[in-house]
Amino acid sequence: MDRTLFTAEAVRPEVAAFNAAVAEKFGHLPGIFEIGLEAARSGDFMPTPPPSPRSRDLEIGSGLSLHVVPSAEPKGVLLHIHGGGFVLGGASQQDPMLERIAGAAGLTCVSVEYRLAPEHPYPAAWDDCERAARWLIENAAREFGSDTLVIAGESAGALLSVATLLRLRERGLAEAFRGAALSFGVYDSTMTPSQTLAQTGVLKARDIARLVDSYAPDASLRRTPDLSPLYGDLRGLPPALFTVGTLDAMLDDSLFLHDRWLAAGGEAELALYPGADHAFTEGPHPLAAEANARIDAFLAERVAAA
Numbered sequence: 630m631d632r633t634l635f636t637a638e639a640v641r642p643e644v645a646a647f648n649a650a651v652a653e654k655f656g657h658l659p660g661i662f663e664i665g666l667e668a669a670r671s672g673d674f675m676p677t678p679p680p681s682p683r684s685r686d687l688e689i690g691s692g693l694s695l696h697v698v699p700s701a702e703p704k705g706v707l708l709h710i711h712g713g714g715f716v717l718g719g720a721s722q723q724d725p726m727l728e729r730i731a732g733a734a735g736l737t738c739v740s741v742e743y744r745l746a747p748e749h750p751y752p753a754a755w756d757d758c759e760r761a762a763r764w765l766i767e768n769a770a771r772e773f774g775s776d777t778l779v780i781a782g783e784s785a786g787a788l789l790s791v792a793t794l795l796r797l798r799e800r801g802l803a804e805a806f807r808g809a810a811l812s813f814g815v816y817d818s819t820m821t822p823s824q825t826l827a828q829t830g831v832l833k834a835r836d837i838a839r840l841v842d843s844y845a846p847d848a849s850l851r852r853t854p855d856l857s858p859l860y861g862d863l864r865g866l867p868p869a870l871f872t873v874g875t876l877d878a879m880l881d882d883s884l885f886l887h888d889r890w891l892a893a894g895g896e897a898e899l900a901l902y903p904g905a906d907h908a909f910t911e912g913p914h915p916l917a918a919e920a921n922a923r924i925d926a927f928l929a930e931r932v933a934a935a
Contacts (some may be wrong), residue, residue: 787814874905
């Protein structure tokens, strides 16, 4: 790994200017728990884009639904798992991103409406995502015109993506997914050094700890592979792309899991962006277009290689 990527000189001037403007405008805003979950979920924490006019919701039984953003001529199907610290977000709240992937990679995008903490702590979201993945394995060809599957998630969604693959592997089903695009994920619910040292930026240590208490209230389970894939057996998983910025509180999570993925005999790419903070791909960050183009290309390549 190139150590110069972590230096101040590696941060482009436009990125430094963007970071300074964000810190000035938003650096003193209250966090999720200061606002309150109800207010944060209603849009007070971050704006929610409108759903795609092409999207539809699909019930797959037992109260679980999938939000579908179709591709006109799908080459494959993306199982998408949204972020939000396990307490925020929804399957229909990132349609601009799913529209981009549908167009750029030729994938019908299917996002899981998993249950949120703290009302539904572990293993609720994990069970929902596994059910969605197994349903796609059985029904994607009939429902969406292709049984070539890939998976992607951001932040909490990246953890759920890896945990889903691990669960599928135990059932002999992981090979159904041809690739995993994993963006700034949390892969250690006992908190990596970069998490515990985070005092500035989008995610701070105190807020991360409260999120963990919300989704994993039983501390004795926090190093199980479901909650901390970093400690799991990673053999037999598909090629993965790890996307993360050098200012992200989850930096260590991606660095460590990328290396463990390779050590387990898997294929893995690390896309490291100097000066980028958590969730930088989801807004007007100067590096977002570059990172998203690499994610789209990775997903398209994995589908083409199937």
